Amino acid sequence: MRTAARESNFPRQERRGIRHREEQPIASGQRFSQKPSGPSTRINSLIMAKRVRVIDADAAQLGVLELPEALRVAQEQGLDLVEVAPGADPPVCRIMDYGQYKYQQSKRQHEAKKNQKIVLLKEIKMRPRTEEHDFQFKLKHALEFVAEGNKVKVTIMFRGRELSHQDLGHKLMARFIEATQDFAQVEASPRMEGRMLSGVLAPKKNTGGQVAKAAPKAAPKADAKAEPKADVKADAKAGATATAATGAKAEATGTAAAEPTGSAGS
Helix, strand or coil, rough: CHHHHHHHHHHHHHHHHHHHHHCCCCCCCCCCCCCCCCCCCEEEHCCCCCEEECCCCCCEEEEEEEEHHHHHHHHHCCCCCEEEEECCCCCCEECHHHHHHHHHHHHHHHHHHHHHHHHCEEEECCCCCCCHHHHHHHHHHHHHHHHCEEEEEEEEEHHHHHHHHHHHHHHHHHHHHHHHHEEEEEEEEEEEEECCCCCCCEECCCCCHHHHHHHHCHHHHHHHHHHHHHHHHHHHHHHHHHHHHHHHHHHHHHHHHHHHHHHHHH
């Protein structure tokens, strides 16, 4: 019974599916939405205009010619007839080596993509109570990012009861912006986004080579340690000179005292 019911329902389900497919409307222009598989630029026999304005390979105007005549001129020179301005009346065609033209065009596109500079968005995160050392460390990295031509997103994160002291975060953000104002400009003003205070800095023009010099350095500590050593060496050298001078003076005094005694004995 069940098998017979299934078999009897199967044609109905099939007809229902067919009817459902037939009821789907065909979008307007759907059949013609596919792009032609041929080249986007019409060349030689693909040109559909009857009369064209022809430009020679040496950029000389040949005037308006019939398409067969233009094709004959191009074939005599061993080149192609390329439609460069299809919207003109009549269309403008140029006699050239189409293969070399495509190669030069792709080469120019590759060079343009190679020389294109991609600007990245770097992010620096801090807390409202960030210590001085960490602040200088993050400031140094921000200046390096700006020197590379990248943008910097400065984020101050609040946790727990720190949300009740948002003024500390605003003060820290203002200090960070002031420290980078010679080399970066504010692209997006600082604003609260949930529990975070965020702002975006962008590099100023013609300052990329000077940013690296402005980064804070940790060299003064080494110099401060090196100065006492130099003073100790100088003091030791002066002490040795003074000791040698005292010994020489004492020796000269002893020699002068011994001379009268020798003469009395004689």
